Amino acid sequence: MSRRLFLALALAVAVALAFAASPYASSSPDGLERVATDKGFVERGKLHKAQHHSPIANYAFPGIDDPRLATGVAGFVGTLGVFAVGYGVARAARRTRT
Amino acid sequence: MHIPDGFLDPDAAAAAAVVSVGVVGYSLRRAEHELDERRVPLLGVTAAFVFAVQMLNFPVAGGTSGHLLGAALAAILLGPWLACLVMTVVITSQAFVFADGGISALGANVLNMGIIGALGVGYLMVWARHVLPRTRAGFLAIVAGGSWLAVMVGATATSLELALSGTVPLGTVLPAMLGVHALIGIGEAVITVAAVAAVMVSRPDLLTVRGLGRRAGAAPAVGGAA
Numbered sequence: 001m002s003r004r005l006f007l008a009l010a011l012a013v014a015v016a017l018a019f020a021a022s023p024y025a026s027s028s029p030d031g032l033e034r035v036a037t038d039k040g041f042v043e044r045g046k047l048h049k050a051q052h053h054s055p056i057a058n059y060a061f062p063g064i065d066d067p068r069l070a071t072g073v074a075g076f077v078g079t080l081g082v083f084a085v086g087y088g089v090a091r092a093a094r095r096t097r098t
Numbered sequence: 099m100h101i102p103d104g105f106l107d108p109d110a111a112a113a114a115a116v117v118s119v120g121v122v123g124y125s126l127r128r129a130e131h132e133l134d135e136r137r138v139p140l141l142g143v144t145a146a147f148v149f150a151v152q153m154l155n156f157p158v159a160g161g162t163s164g165h166l167l168g169a170a171l172a173a174i175l176l177g178p179w180l181a182c183l184v185m186t187v188v189i190t191s192q193a194f195v196f197a198d199g200g201i202s203a204l205g206a207n208v209l210n211m212g213i214i215g216a217l218g219v220g221y222l223m224v225w226a227r228h229v230l231p232r233t234r235a236g237f238l239a240i241v242a243g244g245s246w247l248a249v250m251v252g253a254t255a256t257s258l259e260l261a262l263s264g265t266v267p268l269g270t271v272l273p274a275m276l277g278v279h280a281l282i283g284i285g286e287a288v289i290t291v292a293a294v295a296a297v298m299v300s301r302p303d304l305l306t307v308r309g310l311g312r313r314a315g316a317a318p319a320v321g322g323a324a
Contacts, residue, residue, distance in 0.1 A: 001300050001301060003136065003301065003303075003304075006300055006301045006304070007139050007140060007143050010143050010147060011142075011143050011146055011147075013147070014143070014146045014147040014149075014150040014151070015146070015150065017150045017151060017153075017154060018149070018150035018153055021154055022150075022153040022154060025153060025154045025155040025156070025163075025165075026155040026156055026157040026163035027155070027163070028155070028157060028161050028162055028163040029161070029162060029163065030099065030100075030155065030162070030163050030164055030165065030282075031099060031158075031162060031164055031253070031275065031278040031279050031282050032099045032100070032101065032256060032275070034160070034161075034162040034278055035271060035274040035275050035278065036105070038274060039266050039270055039271060039274060040266075041105065041260075041265050041266050044104040044105055044265065045102035045103070045104045045105055045200075046102065046103055046104040047102070047103065047197055048103045048200055048201035048202060050194070050201050051103075051193070051194075051197040051200075051201060054194070054195060054196060054197035055195050056195055056196050057196065057197040058196070058197065058198075059153060059196055059198070071153075074196070075150060075153050078149060078150075078153075078191070078195065078196065079146045079149055079150045080146070081191065081195070082145050082146050082149040082187060082188060082191050083142045083143060083145065083146035084142070085142075085145070085187050085191060086141050086142035086143075086144070086145030086146065086183075086184060086187045086188075087138065087139060087141070087142030088142075089141070089183060089187055090129070090133055090137070090138040090139075090141040090142060090183070091138055093126050093129035093130060093133060093183070094129065094130065094133045094135075094138060096126075096130055
């Protein structure tokens with residue numbers, strides 16, 4: 001398998017998981033949320049001002065009524081977006097060498 | 099394990115942020131030397147994969163869920179310093195776009211879920227590679243142990259920050275965090291071993307940083323290269 005094919009496949013697997021599997025992920029509180037609830041400090045958590053208008057808050061893509069589809073689209077867009085940011089950071093870090 | 103804003107006091111959040119900014123800044127300098135042309139897309143793909151799998155919460159005991167952190171996986175694929183950049187990209191994107199994890203707590207989250215696992219456990223895995231049998235099974239045992247440990251050390255750091263912030267006593271939060279994350283860490287280990295094994299059978303040369311993967315790539319019975 002060529003390196004380029006491998007990377008394309010790995011990215012495709014990531015996008016597919018985020019789109020198709022994330023709507024079926026557990027929605028139970030995670031470890032920290034569970035501990036915060038049990039130990040009585042969960043109500044201290046709050047959104048930062050900069051997060052009041054988060055583009056894809058709670059991993060639900062805006063404007064999509066079906067909650068599973070909203071999560072899947074958020075995963076699809078988010079995974080490709082994070083790839084682009086990671087690629088861009090790596091490209092920029094490498095460029096500073098010259 | 100994403101800390102929202104409000105859990106940490108400003109001093110603790112600022113101290114963690116200073117550490118994270120320093121480490122990430124140094125990671126960028128390291129990246130100038132460690133990032134060859136081939137690894138530029140690999141860094142992007144690793145970040146995308148970590149982000150995607152972080153969305154896949156799996157159930158653990160008692161109505162609780164956990165998800166992959168991915169720092170150990172990134173360290174195995176890219177080495178400890180580039181893994182810090184991967185985790186910073188993922189956690190920062192989550193905070194600003196998905197409102198997952200706080201903004202003032204961003205430095206703490208990058209430290210707990212990224213830097214500690216990538217650097218601390220990453221270098222521990224490199225060291226373990228030198229002392230344990232250099233077989234494929236030995237390598238995967240290091241991967242499993244390292245990824246479990248990264249979750250536990252991250253949970254410990256989170257507990258310390260919460261206690262230093264006066265949010266909850268350490269004696270209360272630490273056993274609770276370690277108890278639940280011992281289970282979540284098993285999920286981390288299973289996913290990380292599966293991902294690393296998939297890379298080993300298809301492109302073992304991708305595991306080539308800092309002696310960790312070079313020997314894995316040279317390990318016997320790794321098929322499907324080239």
